Structures are given as C-alpha cells and as structure tokens.
Amino acid sequence: MKNRTATGLAVLVLFGAWGMRVQAQPAAEFYKGKQVDLYIGYSTGGGYDIYARLLARHIGRHIPGNPTIVPRNMEGAGSLRLANWLYKVAPKDGTAFGTIGRGIPFDPLMGGKGAQFKASEFAWIGSANDEVSVCVSWGKTGIARFDELYKKVMIVGGTGATADTDLFPKVMNGVLGTKMRVITGYPGGNDITLAMQRGEVQGRCGWSWSSIKTNHPDWVKDGTLKLLVQLSLEKHPDMPNVPLIMDMVKTEEQRGVMRLLFARQVMGRPFLAPPGLPADRIALLRKAFMDTLNDKSFLAEADKLKLEITPVAGERVQELVAEIYRTPPDIVKRTIEALK
Numbered sequence: 001m002k003n004r005t006a007t008g009l010a011v012l013v014l015f016g017a018w019g020m021r022v023q024a025q026p027a028a029e030f031y032k033g034k035q036v037d038l039y040i041g042y043s044t045g046g047g048y049d050i051y052a053r054l055l056a057r058h059i060g061r062h063i064p065g066n067p068t069i070v071p072r073n074m075e076g077a078g079s080l081r082l083a084n085w086l087y088k089v090a091p092k093d094g095t096a097f098g099t100i101g102r103g104i105p106f107d108p109l110m111g112g113k114g115a116q117f118k119a120s121e122f123a124w125i126g127s128a129n130d131e132v133s134v135c136v137s138w139g140k141t142g143i144a145r146f147d148e149l150y151k152k153v154m155i156v157g158g159t160g161a162t163a164d165t166d167l168f169p170k171v172m173n174g175v176l177g178t179k180m181r182v183i184t185g186y187p188g189g190n191d192i193t194l195a196m197q198r199g200e201v202q203g204r205c206g207w208s209w210s211s212i213k214t215n216h217p218d219w220v221k222d223g224t225l226k227l228l229v230q231l232s233l234e235k236h237p238d239m240p241n242v243p244l245i246m247d248m249v250k251t252e253e254q255r256g257v258m259r260l261l262f263a264r265q266v267m268g269r270p271f272l273a274p275p276g277l278p279a280d281r282i283a284l285l286r287k288a289f290m291d292t293l294n295d296k297s298f299l300a301e302a303d304k305l306k307l308e309i310t311p312v313a314g315e316r317v318q319e320l321v322a323e324i325y326r327t328p329p330d331i332v333k334r335t336i337e338a339l340k
Helices: 002-024 027-031 047-062 077-088 146-150 164-176 189-198 209-215 217-221 252-267 279-293 296-305 314-324 329-338
Strands: 035-040 068-073 096-099 123-127 133-138 154-157 180-183 203-208 225-231 270-273
Touching: 035 047, 035 077, 047 068, 047 096, 047 189, 047 209, 047 279, 047 296, 077 096, 077 164, 123 252, 123 279, 123 314, 133 164, 133 209, 146 225, 154 164, 154 189, 164 180, 164 203, 164 252, 164 329, 189 203, 203 209, 203 225, 209 217, 217 225, 252 314, 252 329, 270 279, 279 296, 279 314
Parallel strands: 035 068, 035 096, 154 180, 154 203
Antiparallel strands: 096 270, 123 270, 133 203, 133 225
C-alpha cells in the first residue's frame, strides 16, 4: 500500500510539474506547430465573419511560433452561445479565441437571462473597428426618413434578443417613440439581408456601415437601401447628411440611455479570449492583433474587401467594458425598461 501511495504521489508531482512547465513555456515554444481556432459567433458571409476570416489569414505571421489559424463558425442567439462557450468550455491556454457581437458583453448589465459570463474576466484582445451602425429600410417599402418611424410601423429583422439588431430598435421604440417591430431569430446578418430581399422584413436597425460598404455599396447608390439614422455617438464622415441618433434625444435621461447603448460601438469588431489565460499570452495576442491590423499586406487585402480598419487596443476595450459597467443604476434601469 505504501508503495502504491508513493507511486501515486510521484505521478501527481510529475504531472503537476509538467502542467507548470506548459504554463511557463516561452510563447514561441508554446505556439510552434500548434493550431489556434478562431471562433465566429455568426453564420458565414456577414460582417463579423468577413473581418474574422481576414484576421485569420494574417495574424499567424505575427504570433511567435507561427501557429496555424483556423476560423470556425459557432452561431446562435446573436453570438451569445459563443460567448458562453468561450467563458465556460474553451481551452484557456491561448489556442482558442473568438469574435462576438459588440453588445453581447453587456448582456449581464442589461438583464440578459442567457448570459453565463462576467465580461470583465474575458481577455479582450482588441477591436478591428470603431464602428458606426445604421438603421435602414428596404427601398420598396416607401419609408425613406427616420421621422416616418414615429407614425409608420416598420418590420425589422433580428439575430437574437440581446443583439444590436434587436436592442437598438426596441430602445428607440421605448425611449424615442418609434414604431419598429422586431422579427428575431435569424442566424446572422446575412440572413436578415436575404429576408429583406424576400420581403419577410422591411428593414434592419443595427447594421454596421462598414459591412454595408463591403457587401452592398451599390444598394445605397441606387436606393435599394434607405439610410434612416446613424447609430453611434458621432457621425461617420461618409454620411454627413444622414441624421445621428444623439440628435434625436430631447432630455438628459434619453441622452444617458443612448450613451449607454451606443458606447459599445467603439468595440465594433471585438476579439476576445477565455478568462484565465497566462498574462504573457494575453499580452502576446494583443500585440499580434495590433501588429496584424497595421500590417501592409493585411491592410491591402482589407482595402480590396472595402473593410474599414480603425483598430482599438485590447487594453482600451478592457477599460471600456469596465466603464460601461459603472453606468448609474437609474440609467441602466431606464434602459432595461425600454427593452420590455
């Protein structure tokens, strides 16, 4: 019995030492020959998917050891499924990271029941874009101006109860008095676009301008899409004549709600890793991310795809998440009420 106990202790010590060695491996040694999975919380073909696949083609060169980067789609509930998976299930060694909807990190703050994570505990790697979204109507509906939404009902598509596509129109209805009706449950933004074409919905409220420029620039020029309002804290220079949502508010309370909702646009295309990563690997992934987004070949391909690249460092995203969670309770309460 003593020999068995001694052997068991020796094995535990051996594996413990091996585990510590894995954690302490230099980055180049750890990533050499490895596969890193980049998970995308939406279906293929949408804006998040395009940005993530572009990053996957380039970031491996900037990670010491040059691992193979494999993009994988895990859609569901507007990317909430992926957020929960990254927090609870994904390996916590730097071999898995992902991209989720910019609003998903704030689900717990906003009373989202499906969120199973603490946003501040994720390792935020960075954002590819400081985003401006828009509310659009399908041209054939006859709705061409934002002020028409105060009198006319517009049916818009959504990807999940806590996704931008669902939250933005609900809050505008509850705070400003617009009359949009959300049909939710589409797997991704590309599916909403197809729904507009089929006549299932009349518009989309919470569509990244960068995604429209990439995938459907002609639709704006020929009037297939009508740009109703910009959803951000500041206007995009491409759209000087399209009104800004912040110009629609009439009270300080309304302004506070809109700031809470649209501050997330700064992290327009966020990338994050599971909690618990060694600090040196978080630093490495953040540096690799920023190096990639400033890489000439990456930027050349982004330009061909007509993707906007305005990188936000991981440290700034981490700070922004913490900042939003410090929003005064009365403003949070008013925002949640508007979502009912």
